[in-house]
Amino acid sequence: MSAGDAAFDAAFYDDLDGTLAELWAQLARGAADRRSGFHxxxxxxxxxxxxARVRTVVLRGVDRAGxxxxxxxxxxxxxxxxxxAEPRIExxxxxxxxxxxxxxxxxxTVEAGDAAASAWAATRPPSRVCxxxxxxxxxxxxxPGAADPGPGARDPVDAEAGRANFRAVLVRVESIDWLYLAARGHRRARxxxxxxxWSGVWLAP
Ligand SMILES: Cc1cc2nc3c(=O)[nH]c(=O)nc-3n(C[C@H](O)[C@H](O)[C@H](O)COP(=O)(O)O)c2cc1C
Structure with a gap:
C-alpha cells in the first residue's frame, strides 16, 4: 500500500492520537531503515x-517513551x-x-559519556573512519584531498581510534509540528x- 492510498490515510488522517503514533513510528523507521525518507x-x-546554521545528519536513534x-x-x-552555547534546536x-x-x-545535549560509549560500540567500522x-x-x-582517509584509517591497528572525537547528540523533543500533504486536504498538527x-492540536496548514 502506498502513502497516497485512501486506506493508508484512514489510520491517522483526522485522528490526533493516530497521527502522533504514526509520526513516532515513521521516525523510528527513519533511524532503522536507510531507504526511509526520514533516515x-x-x-x-x-x-x-x-x-542560523542548518545541516544534514543521519537519524541514529528514536526513543518514543523517552x-x-x-x-x-x-x-x-x-x-x-x-x-x-544554545541547546534549543530544531x-x-x-x-x-x-x-x-x-x-x-x-x-x-552533546554526550561524551555512557550514551556516546554505547552508540560508538554499535557503530560499524566504515562509520568510524571520519x-x-x-x-x-x-x-x-x-x-582538496589533504584530509582523505588513507588505507590505515579504514583498517586501523586500534579499532578505538577516533573514539575521542565521537559524540552522540541527544535531543529531548519538546514539541512537534506535523504536516501531511494530502490531495483531499492537508493536515497540520502541533x-x-x-x-x-503529549497533547496535540490541529493547525491551519
Ligand atoms: C547525507 C548526509 C549525511 C550526513 N550525516 C552526518 C551525520 O550523521 N553527522 C554529522 O556530523 N555530519 C553529517 N553530515 C555532514 C553535515 O551535513 C555537515 O556538513 C558537517 O557535519 C559539518 O557541519 P557543521 O560545520 O555545521 O558542524 C552528513 C551530510 C550528508 C549530506
Missing part, C-alpha cells in the same frame, strides 16, 4: 554569531559548539513518498510534551 534530517542551530532522538557527530564540529525532515514533514523542537582524521570538520586544507505526556 536523514536537517538540524538547525543558533550560531554563536547570532545567525521523547528523544539521537544523531552522531564530531566533537570538533561547529554544531557541537553551537549546541553547547530538526526538520520531509519524506517525499509519504508526503509528510516533521519539525521537532527540543533541547540538545572520526580518525586529524583535520577538524571545516578546517582549512592546503589541497504536539507538545509537558513532561508527563
Amino acid at each position: 536523514t534530517v536537517q538540524v538547525a542551530t543558533a550560531a554563536r554569531d547570532g545567525g 521523547g528523544t532522538i539521537r544523531f552522531h557527530t564530531d566533537a570538533r564540529s561547529e554544531k557541537c559548539a553551537d549546541i553547547v 530538526v526538520c525532515a520531509y519524506d517525499g513518498r509519504a508526503k509528510i514533514q516533521v519539525r521537532l523542537r527540543g533541547r540538545a 572520526y580518525r582524521t586529524p583535520f577538524a570538520p571545516g578546517s582549512r586544507l592546503d589541497s 504536539f507538545a510534551c509537558d513532561g508527563r505526556g
